[in-house]
Amino acid sequence: MDALMLSRIQFAVTCMFHFIFVPLTLGISVMIAWMETRYVMTGDEMWLRMTKFWGKLFLINFALGVVTGITMEFQFGMNWAEYSRYVGDIFGAPLAIEATVAFFLESVFIGLWIFGWNKVSKRVHAISIWLVAIATNLSGLVILLANGWMQHPVGFVLRNNRAEMVDFLAVLTNPYGLIKFGHQLLSGYTVAAFFVMGISAWHLLRKNEIDLFKRSFRQAAIFGLVAAILVALLGDMHSVEVARTQPAKFAAMESIWETKKGVGMNLLLLPDVTAECNLVEKFCVPNMISMLAFHDPNAEIKGLKDIPKDERPPVLPVFASFRTMVGLGTFFILASLLAVFLSFKGNIESQRLFLKLLVFSIPLPYIANQLGWVVAEVGRQPWIVYGVLKTSDAVSRNVSGIQVAVSLAGFTLLYTTLGIIDIYLLFKYARKGPETDISELIHLQGRA
Amino acid sequence: MELSIFQITWFILWGFLWGVYFMLDGFVLGLGFMSRFLAKNDTEKRVLINTVGPVWDGNEVWLVTAGGATFAAFPTTYALMFSNLYTALLLLLFALIVRGVSFEFRGKIDGAPWRAGWDTAITISSFLPALLFGVAFGNIFEGIPMRNDFTTATFAYEGGLLSLLNPYGLLTGVLFVMLFAVHGSLYAAIKTTGELSDRAAAMASRLWLPLLVVAVAFLAYTYPATKLYDNYLNSAALLAIPLIAVGSLLMLKVSASTGRLHRAFTFSCLTIAFVCFTGVAGLFPNLIPSSIDAGSNLTIYNSSSSLYTLRIMTVVALIFVPIVIAYKIWVYRIFRSRITNEDVLGDSEAY
Numbered sequence A: 001m002d003a004l005m006l007s008r009i010q011f012a013v014t015c016m017f018h019f020i021f022v023p024l025t026l027g028i029s030v031m032i033a034w035m036e037t038r039y040v041m042t043g044d045e046m047w048l049r050m051t052k053f054w055g056k057l058f059l060i061n062f063a064l065g066v067v068t069g070i071t072m073e074f075q076f077g078m079n080w081a082e083y084s085r086y087v088g089d090i091f092g093a094p095l096a097i098e099a100t101v102a103f104f105l106e107s108v109f110i111g112l113w114i115f116g117w118n119k120v121s122k123r124v125h126a127i128s129i130w131l132v133a134i135a136t137n138l139s140g141l142v143i144l145l146a147n148g149w150m151q152h153p154v155g156f157v158l159r160n161n162r163a164e165m166v167d168f169l170a171v172l173t174n175p176y177g178l179i180k181f182g183h184q185l186l187s188g189y190t191v192a193a194f195f196v197m198g199i200s201a202w203h204l205l206r207k208n209e210i211d212l213f214k215r216s217f218r219q220a221a222i223f224g225l226v227a228a229i230l231v232a233l234l235g236d237m238h239s240v241e242v243a244r245t246q247p248a249k250f251a252a253m254e255s256i257w258e259t260k261k262g263v264g265m266n267l268l269l270l271p272d273v274t275a276e277c278n279l280v281e282k283f284c285v286p287n288m289i290s291m292l293a294f295h296d297p298n299a300e301i302k303g304l305k306d307i308p309k310d311e312r313p314p315v316l317p318v319f320a321s322f323r324t325m326v327g328l329g330t331f332f333i334l335a336s337l338l339a340v341f342l343s344f345k346g347n348i349e350s351q352r353l354f355l356k357l358l359v360f361s362i363p364l365p366y367i368a369n370q371l372g373w374v375v376a377e378v379g380r381q382p383w384i385v386y387g388v389l390k391t392s393d394a395v396s397r398n399v400s401g402i403q404v405a406v407s408l409a410g411f412t413l414l415y416t417t418l419g420i421i422d423i424y425l426l427f428k429y430a431r432k433g434p435e436t437d438i439s440e441l442i443h444l445q446g447r448a
Numbered sequence B: 001m002e003l004s005i006f007q008i009t010w011f012i013l014w015g016f017l018w019g020v021y022f023m024l025d026g027f028v029l030g031l032g033f034m035s036r037f038l039a040k041n042d043t044e045k046r047v048l049i050n051t052v053g054p055v056w057d058g059n060e061v062w063l064v065t066a067g068g069a070t071f072a073a074f075p076t077t078y079a080l081m082f083s084n085l086y087t088a089l090l091l092l093l094f095a096l097i098v099r100g101v102s103f104e105f106r107g108k109i110d111g112a113p114w115r116a117g118w119d120t121a122i123t124i125s126s127f128l129p130a131l132l133f134g135v136a137f138g139n140i141f142e143g144i145p146m147r148n149d150f151t152t153a154t155f156a157y158e159g160g161l162l163s164l165l166n167p168y169g170l171l172t173g174v175l176f177v178m179l180f181a182v183h184g185s186l187y188a189a190i191k192t193t194g195e196l197s198d199r200a201a202a203m204a205s206r207l208w209l210p211l212l213v214v215a216v217a218f219l220a221y222t223y224p225a226t227k228l229y230d231n232y233l234n235s236a237a238l239l240a241i242p243l244i245a246v247g248s249l250l251m252l253k254v255s256a257s258t259g260r261l262h263r264a265f266t267f268s269c270l271t272i273a274f275v276c277f278t279g280v281a282g283l284f285p286n287l288i289p290s291s292i293d294a295g296s297n298l299t300i301y302n303s304s305s306s307l308y309t310l311r312i313m314t315v316v317a318l319i320f321v322p323i324v325i326a327y328k329i330w331v332y333r334i335f336r337s338r339i340t341n342e343d344v345l346g347d348s349e350a351y
Helices: A003-042 A045-079 A081-115 A122-151 A168-172 A175-205 A210-245 A247-254 A288-294 A315-345 A352-361 A363-378 A401-432 A439-447 B002-038 B042-052 B056-073 B075-084 B086-106 B112-142 B167-191 B194-225 B228-234 B236-257 B261-283 B307-334 B341-346
Strands: A156-159 A162-165 A265-272 A277-285 A383-385 B146-149 B154-157 B286-288
Touching (some): A003 A122, A003 A210, A003 A363, A003 A401, A045 A401, A045 B086, A081 A122, A081 A162, A081 A168, A081 B056, A081 B075, A122 A168, A122 A175, A122 A383, A162 B307, A168 B307, A175 A315, A175 A352, A175 A363, A175 A401, A210 A247, A265 A288, A265 A315, A401 B086, B002 B042, B002 B056, B002 B112, B002 B167, B002 B194, B002 B261, B002 B307, B042 B086, B042 B112, B042 B194, B056 B307, B075 B146, B075 B286, B086 B112, B112 B167, B112 B194, B112 B261, B167 B194, B167 B236, B167 B261, B194 B228, B194 B261, B228 B236, B236 B261, B261 B286
Antiparallel strands (some): A156 A162, A265 A277, B146 B154
């Protein structure tokens, strides 16, 4: 395999691994900030115990998210030097802004939050976790604007052998990036909601700390329901944007081969890539895709056959990932709706079957997040910057295949080891449950 | 004309970011690989790790910012620096990843083998970046074997895997290790109490002379190995920078031997920052020179972003860097007290 293919695999491996930790951070930081705020407002110690318990899991998860994030920044230069040189005038800015505006805030105040229980007042302590939550969400915004630019480049001209920025505001207000950010942020919230619901369910099944976990569960259920519904709404807006700006990706997502007006959605569909058609097309909802894509039942959708072969993305992974993601998204809405309902009925701890289902549902939003990125990134191929630069022209020319093979092997080994340890620790602390005695902590806080 | 003002501004900012990074992460790295020699038992090790607990992540962000600033302001340099130095940066990356999780994971499970394992990880993953940063910057100072054509945007690296490990690169690596060892020991001395603090202070004093020898060797070898002194010969005012570096190194010893450890640590900060600034000022207007062809040098003129981008980034930096510095100082002040054994034993959040 050559450096190009290996670099692509390495980027996928390191990015997807990094993205196991990011979505939970996005959502759970907000939930913990809410818990601690409730503690400061009410003085109810159960909120503090919740803050501490979920905070511990947050931190174990956070550590790997941070360190694997550095890889992403280094890798643009290491493996994608041509890309970095060609679009650095635009793409470098958000990365630098992310570090200056978001990472400093996040890293400094997470330090204050972890070690500052007896150093600052309760109020300042709660504010510091809000700052962490704001910073992580802000870094998401900046990085999705950067990715949004790769998907739908705006505000630039080609000159001096590269792309140069001429309109920063256009990059910042790129609807593609903004909608995608909303979609991603709420997907992260969904991950966090199902994480908290799932672990709460595990403890409720064992009758541990019923009051505390019922309260956690209810908070997560409401958070999850709102997030899951908004994910779907923003997902719909996002697919409109994709249909408008990236017809090849859209056609691959829906496996549409022929250009037609008033395209219907087949609930059962099996693409045959070599024959350039669909083997199975069953249960058609008429005009549905035209409706979703352009909000017009008769709108024309471009088929893959009308896109040059070398500008089509791989159809099967994009199609399958998209379908699975949408299916999972539907499940999240239904499950969180039921969770809210049962939670308000008051006897969630006796719904054993549903609680078991939620324990096993913890990985599902993670999978949906990863699949969403497969749609986004594989669907953009063969372009690295849509319509501007091909992935094959973006790779470092001064790095050999052997170097990348070695680094890929290194990353795989290191990440697998760290991933196993991290998940082991998450399990360990999730099962252990909250600390029962927090009098020492409250005493310390009193001294601050 | 206007463009060159911004290019120079960003060159200064670039040097500033690296200097601050080395100054701040320098003591975390130094303390990391010195803790093996400074701590006599597990509690003392935990005390040491907890002295950097609240700040190590924030300090590392200066590296991310320095990298991001290189990307945003000098994308061609960013691209070629990171790809030409691929293997060195890979090792650096692995080490930084391991170091970060080691702090976090070490205390999460009770058990001697678990902790011993992470202790070894902390030693190696702190030592390696110190050495590698030095080797990388030594090579940047002397130039790396690249042949670049900026009009056609074709770039070639003619070095091999091991070409970074040349004598000058290695000497700079040793210099960084020694600087960080003293820096980390001094930090340990001012952040702990009793015997541990005394031991760390004694270690810093003992390492000072070897550091001085390496520093003198570095300054001497820099003359034949690099072109860094050209700028100093052309404008004598610049000599203030290396003079502050050397002066601080001497004052460090004077302060340490009279027991004024906070002052010694301050001078250690200045030494590291100004060693970095000395190298960077000598490079100007190059960011990375080529060792084989002067026309291939990566300069602030041939590798910068457009005026438009530099302007925006300048506004961002002018607004946010002072804010960052302000809240960082505030948080450092909150954590200004020394860490004691009781602190780590009584706190469930401690590392």
